[in-house]
Structure formats: C-alpha cells, structure tokens
Amino acid sequence: MSSNVETVRVELGDRSYDILIGEGLLDRAGAEIAARLPGIRAAVVTDETVAGLHLPKLQASLRAAGIDHATVVLPPGETTKSYSHLQTVAEAVIEARLERGDAVIALGGGVVGDLAGFAAGIVRRGMRFVQVPTTLLAQVDSSVGGKTGINSPQGKNLVGVFHQPALVLADTGVLDTLVDREFRAGYAEVAKYGLIDRPDFFEWLEANRTHVFAGGPARIRAIAESCRAKAAVVAADEREEAGARALLNLGHTFGHALEKAVRYDPARLVHGEGVSIGMALAHRFSVREGLCSGQDAGRAEAHLKAAGLPTRISEIPGPQPTVPDLMAAIGQDKKVSRGRLTFILTHGIGQSFVARDVERQAVERFLADELAEG
C-alpha cells in the first residue's frame, strides 16, 4: 500500500514507541494497532470537524482489524481542553468498560491529542494511548513526547500528566483537508527544529518548502525529520526536568505572550503564528545582544515570510499589544523559574541555546523598539 512510510523510534526504555509517518496510514491504522497491541478494545476520541472528514476511514480500518471500539466526538477548538470535557472523555472510556490494557485513540489535532491523552493517563491510573494526529502541528509536535493536559481558567496547559503513547500514526495525506492557515502555523514548528539545532535541515527546508506544502515524499521527510528532532530531545529529558526540553521553546516565550495579549483569539493569532513572530523576535533580540549575525536573523525571517507566516508584532490584526501587557505575560509564563527570565536565544541558524538570567529591562527596551518600528 504505502511504499513510503518512515518510522521514528522514541527511545524511552520500556516506554519506547514508534511514530509511523506516511500517506494512507489511516487505512492501515487498525492493522498497525492490532499488530502491536493484540486483543485490545478502544475508545476513539475526535472532534466534530475531523469526524466529518476522517473518522469513517479510521473506524472501517479498526473494524477490519477486529478492534471493538466506542467513539467520543467533541466540539472543535481550544476551549475543549477543559475539566468538563476531560470528565466527559474519562466517563465515556469507563462506560465502554475498557481495561488498563485497552487503548484510547486520539484522532485529531493537538486539542484532541492533549485531552484524550490526559484521559488515558488518568482512567484506571493509566491506560494505553494511541495518537493519530491530523494537523501538521500535532504530527510534528504535540503527538510526540507524552505531554498531555487541559487548560486552567488561570492559564494554558497548567493541568495534565506525562503519558507516553504506545504508537503514533501520522497519515500525511489527511493534512490535505487542513485549511492553509493551519498548515502554515504547523510549519512554524517544522522550521523551529531547523532553527534550534539542525542547520542542514533548515537549509533543506529553504530548498524544499514548496514541496513540503504540496505533499508527497518531501512532506513525509519534513515531518519525519521534525519527529526525529523532537524525539531526541524527549529521550534526553522525558519529564522536562533536565532542561533539555527548554530548547523546544524557541520563539515560545514571546509567542505565548502574544497569544495571551490577544486573549487567544484565533481570528487574530493562532499558536504557530505566535511562534513564528516569536522566533523572529528571538533572532532579532539575539542580534541586538551581539549574539547572532544580522544575516542569519534575516535568513530565518525570510524563510518564515516565504512560508506565509508573520514575523512582526505589527502584522497581528487589531489593536497592538502594549509593552506592559507583554512583559506581564512573559513574567507569568510557566517556564519562568523563581522570577528569573529564561529565553531561548541563538548564535545563528541552528545554534540556539538556553539563556538564563536575561535582563528584564533589555527585553522591555527591545519590545518597545519593535512596537515603535511597527
């Protein structure tokens, strides 16, 4: 069937698992799951949009493999990552009489994956979990690494567990139904892996971006390379304790502040767009601090722009965020440890590093200038 399936192994001792990446994997999902987890029953969790587009194929494939399953369809969108939907999913899984060895299968983007993974992590104190990510962001980021969770009224992703999947099935074909803006947003995370510490991958993306957007082997390769990058970091720091995971936050401290400033209004800014602007800001701030050449920062920015992503705060529609708003959000960011400001800065393309004790005022002046320039 798919001649072109890449496998990325996430090495985590007895919690190791495979990520399969290829076109048409949805048709093989049942067989791949049954081969690895024989005899299981399952609960498929998805959202209404994805259910309309891709659920029948997954269900047919599960049925063909003899995997008895219940299905839970949730409303789409970030607000679904709530206590009440967590309870809905957990109770549906219990209602289906699934046992610990059975599986919760997440079919959807990061919202569905984070929520269903959390439910799988807490029902019977931890059931098996399979990710079938259907957005580019979910395929290259949220489905890999075991972070699951919901949002608190007080902040995003503040409640959850680390719960590794037993298998990730990334069907690159399902991304064809994704709206362009969501694909672009996910692409910001792909570019991020190059900018963190894979300069060759970044160069390859510069040459192959249009093919990645078009689909086919280049898309599979970009997603596999992204998963390899994330898997390496996760293997080194499974529970975000050693600090190695911090590099994955390139562009995210600024990005989260921007998302917060627009009150997570997706009409104005989606996560990947915030990350894109955030990465451009991290590069420009690094130039200003004398850490990175202007040429490298320009190259990073040019690539994001070419992909149709914003790189300046002024590109966000609506009233501009203010410096105090952004600084307050940066101070509240959960990655801030005991008051010191930690940023991911860079020495150039693919040369990012964790900068602790970044001076608050330097960031403040930088943002003021960025906003003044427009």
Place this chain on the structure above:
Amino acid sequence: MSSNVETVRVELGDRSYDILIGEGLLDRAGAEIAARLPGIRAAVVTDETVAGLHLPKLQASLRAAGIDHATVVLPPGETTKSYSHLQTVAEAVIEARLERGDAVIALGGGVVGDLAGFAAGIVRRGMRFVQVPTTLLAQVDSSVGGKTGINSPQGKNLVGVFHQPALVLADTGVLDTLVDREFRAGYAEVAKYGLIDRPDFFEWLEANRTHVFAGGPARIRAIAESCRAKAAVVAADEREEAGARALLNLGHTFGHALEKAVRYDPARLVHGEGVSIGMALAHRFSVREGLCSGQDAGRAEAHLKAAGLPTRISEIPGPQPTVPDLMAAIGQDKKVSRGRLTFILTHGIGQSFVARDVERQAVERFLADELAEG
C-alpha cells in the same frame, strides 16, 4: 523532642522516600519538610474535621520553618473525592502560584490524601507532594505507595494517577482524636499485613493488640511494621503491573462487594469493616476449598473479633445483601481481569496467595451458605 521515631524507607529509585512514624511529629512537620525540600512553598489540603483538630499545629510548624503556605479546607467524607473537588484543589494550588518544585501537603485521612495527591500529580504535570496522614487507615495504607485518585460516578477510585510523595509524616498521636470505629476499621488493614505474609507480626498483634489501641510505642511499632510491609510490595510493583500488589487485596474483593451492596453507606459499613468481613470470608472460603486449616481461619477470625471488628455478613445492620447483588459486584470489581475471577486466598496465617481462575459457582455457593447461616 520525640525520642521514638521510626523511619521506613520506600525504595523506588529516584522516587524513593521516607515515612517517619512517631508521636508529636506534627510539631516537627515544618522542620522535617524544610530539611528535605529546602526553599519550598506549599498548599495544605485538609478537611473541616481535621482542620478543627490539627490544622493549627501544622500551620504553626510550617510558619516556624519559614514555609509560606496556602490552605484549602474541604468537606469531610468520601463524596469529596470528586471531579469538582479535584478542580477546586488544582485551581487553589495554581492560584497560590506554586511551581513544580513546591509541595501540596495532605493533612487528613485517605480521602484528603487521595484527592490532594491526585491534584499534586496533575498541576504543572506533577508537583511535589507530602502526606501527613491522620487516620490509622491512611497511616498504614493509603499514604504509602503513590496511588491517588477520585471516584467516578461509575465506581470508586477509577480515575487517578500514580504519584509518589516526597515524604510521609505519620504522627501517631493525632490518632487519639479519631473515633473508635475509625481506629478499629484502620486496624483491619494492620491485621491484614500479618495475615498476608507476616505470621510473626500477626502473633505479635495477638499479644499486643490492646497496647496498639492504647497508643505509645506499641502503636508506633504496629504502624511502622505495616508501612514496611506495604513499602516492600510497592517497591516490587510500583504501578500495579507485576501482580505483586494483588496480595494487598486480601479481603478486598469480598469487602468491596459488601460496600457496594450497602451503597457505601458508612452508617452500615465502613471500608475497614468490609475488609474485616472480607478477610474472614477469604479464610473460610479457603477452608472450604481445602486450602487452609479450620484452626487458622478460626484464629484470624478471633483476632478480628477481639479488635471489635465484624467477621460475618449478618453483622451488617439493615437488610442483608443477596447473593446475586454480591456476585454482580464481584464481577464488576476492577481487579477482575477479562472475566476470570481472581481472589486472594490463603494456606494459613500469613500464607496468602493469588488464586486466579477461581470458579464462579464455588464462590456463589459459598456466599449462599454464609448468608443462610446468618
């Protein structure tokens, strides 16, 4: 201060921790916590009853040690182990701006410990957790081993995580305020450790029971020995995967069925009483199956009776449960794996074992005879 503090170490690699057992530990709680977790802030979770009796002492001790803390007081009782109280605790912890390295401190019985531990396990995907158990059951059972959770409308303890505490402080003096019935109920779990695989401990309990009830060194020793017993099992099978934890369910399959039959009405039956009757049933069923001598079963029963615990179903006040009720509950018990009946049976005092594939009809006939005898 307390000349007589026993320390039991729970060996779990980098998640190892100490259980301190002694009189007056509440006064030293702040110092013990500060010594092990320097610089932390905390959220104390407790219930109204325990708050009235013991919270001021803990708070004073935390203040004296310079541990800044918020306090959450919940209604007492099993219904507090709910999704909504979980959210209340999690949000209070976030509201207090605690970070991952800070601690949730549970001051109370198993209800508070299970709920607060679950909240500690999910806020920021896992914070530090300290148990200050105040019931005998919590000191010898629920505070050791890292099982946390809440009840689902569909069954008890169906939702939760494994989250090990960083420290357990069991002040044996606080048990003096416990109502007699709760102390006796906790004692059923103490006797259980002897009956599982510690015949010498059981013999010691037969000789020292009244001292354990009275307080002082015998109580400390009984609790420490119980913690050692549970710690050994937990170290061998942290996440209840290897089956070694199963022995801890001696008396519990029957006990849970009885609790379910009376709809968890504590006026009729509390957990420890159910376990006591359950252990007596497990011994008598073992006799009937030719596994255990009538003499040993009689010895087990006599000890439980002497401690003021029930050993017959007919001792439960109100309408007697029926065999079909009990069999349905046994079939639903979460320890039942894919339809086979698993019971903990025994070859004699301290010689329990896991019996898989127990014949359903044999259990049914046994219960019918037990109910007929009255």
